[in-house]
Amino acid sequence: MQASPVCAAGMQWIPGGTYRMGSDDHYPDELSAEAVTVEGFCMATHEVTNAEFASFVKDTGYVTIAERPIPRDQYPGLAEDQRAPGALVFESPAAGAEVTYLSWWHWTPGANWQHPQGPGSDLDGKDNHPVVQIAFRDAEDYAAWAGKSLPSEAQWEFAARGGLMDQVFSWGNTYSVKKANTWQGEFPIHNLEKDGYFGTAPVGSFPPNGYGLQDMTGNVWEWTQDWYRPGHQGMANQVNPAVSQVEQSFDPREPGIAKHVIKGGSYLCAKNYCSRYRPAAREALEPDTGTAHIGFRLVSGPLGPAEATGGMGPPKA
Template sequence: MVLIPGGSFTIGSNHLNYPEERSAAHVHLDRFCIDQTEVANAQFAAFVAATGYVTVAERPLSKVQFPDLPDQQRLPGSLVFEMAKPGTKVVPELSWWHWQTGANWRHPFGEKSTIVGKENYPVVHIAYEDALAYAKWSGKSLPTEAQWEFAAQGGLNNAIYTWGNQYSAKKANTWQGIFPFFNTKADGYIDSAPVGSFPPNGYGLYDMSGNVWEWTSDWYAAGHASKVHQSNPKGPDQAQSFDRHKPHEPALHVIKGGSYLCALNYCSRFRPAARESEASDTGTTHIGFRLVKNLISKI
């Protein structure tokens, strides 16, 4: 882990991209430690071996939650990304995601895929409760959004990216080309990369931009009004969690950092100020996590 000294900084941005980043607020954080990299497959495998834990993606869909689904459609699985087929010119929004039976952290793209030889890749298909279970076992916790963003800035308060203000395909694992039609792989990867494959930020942290999205403990609401001039803010209450773009979803958590699927023409959320909402019970091929160790009991 890396010690983050704490201090005051501006969370969010009033200048770029998406409305949910706005209401930039000055907040203060006590010092804390954070994982230098995203949790990797080998680390998660050690947790599973020690505890026998079964992830959400490895469990059948609940009959209570999905009473009308036949048993065949409640088989364990998760959401997998699929690039548009060659020659396709128009695709419906979010049609690049499909439910894949047998997809989970051991089999990222379905039951015929494997993580053998990818022990140092970030673990994916992790739902929120999976990340919490690992955190409890390891004696750590998920970062708040403020902790995550402060660490991602690497000491560069108000910089656009974790490394400065100029985009570079060599600085992070992102999508190069036109999403979702083609990826030039200018950064060397078509999907996730081994943790630590790209240069660290100013605090020595890897993959705070791109590679895979990372869970935070904060409930999601647009903007940062609830954090203004707060010390160690934890975000809104669950009852206040809402995303106008996902009105039928239950309360949502904040994920940060973007992923290898974020492109300049779509998403572009591989910036410290950027954020997205995600349902707690949802894992995908591009969501993982890292943890913090709080050094002050009041956080």
């Protein structure tokens, strides 16, 4: 019997295969594509944590986009006092307040991966939580440092299904509060916290899927390589560097703004809002934007024979 390929520590082998990507039963931007094939690959068991990202920053001196002043050429209409580094932070509306769409997001100067809720917050006791306030470009730079890459959307969705094809969730067809970190109650007013968490949860707090991957549902949204377009038909699985971003990406809600696909939903997804905590679900986000519920995980190829055996010859079957 041939042994499965060996992955680096902290990663799981995903055998690959052909599947129906997306769903025809939920949002229009998920419309399915038949016979999408992915080759076998290794995927991180969990999202990149605060401790792991801190190691990267210590080693490289990296400064995330949320820690940099807003560029003049990108947003020429902003006054100088509006260019301070910052990011988007979620805040539940006050009781009795009028709730309008997206009014729960607030641009917060000083918010970044070390202060995810703003200057008064920190990472004490959260080394093992997923890092957030990470823009796509930050995730790419981390991946390059780690010698790995971000997953394509097809890889991510195939892995999230955990071997269960055409099921609604990573574990089957019935939602369970015990399976993932999501929002319970009426969003955005009150989170009942039946899963034990209001915000992010430590990675691995919920059962793994069939491939041994944790938090592929909820906790934080995860970046993929793909540029966003509604549906999947005719889409390449990888970014094409020969074609401009705007040509590859189209969001009818904001035409002309290039966005990447994010997957998995987050602790802010509820039954009455978003409900995108499903393998087929997807959203779009600009590559220079981080928020309090965006993180990432990595993929790679398997180890070579020498790496897998510590340089002592081919692995045994």
